[in-house]
Amino acid sequence: MPEQNSVMNxxxxxxxxxxxxxxxxxxxxxxxxxxxxxxHVLVWQWLPWFPG
Incomplete structure (x- = not known):
């Protein structure tokens, strides 16, 4: 049951x-x-897609 001060939508x-x-x-x-x-960080460490 809703409280007294709460409004039912x-x-x-x-x-x-x-x-x-x-x-x-x-x-x-x-x-x-x-x-x-x-x-994403783990995959990037395993296989970097931006070779550096």
Whole structure:
């Protein structure tokens, strides 16, 4: 049940729930970007695509 000060939106979730979902989404994107960056660095160390 939503709290007294939270507003129920047309999609059926409260503002607090939407902020919580957004926080999980942002954290997931940050983790994905970190893993992708580490993978790119490891591949670059293994086989540099810009020979130096």
């Amino acid at each position: 047309p999609n059926g979730i409260s503002d607090d729930e939407a902020k919580e979902i957004h926080g999980y989404f942002v954290r997931g994107v940050q983790v994905w970007a970190a893993v992708a960056f580490i993978a």
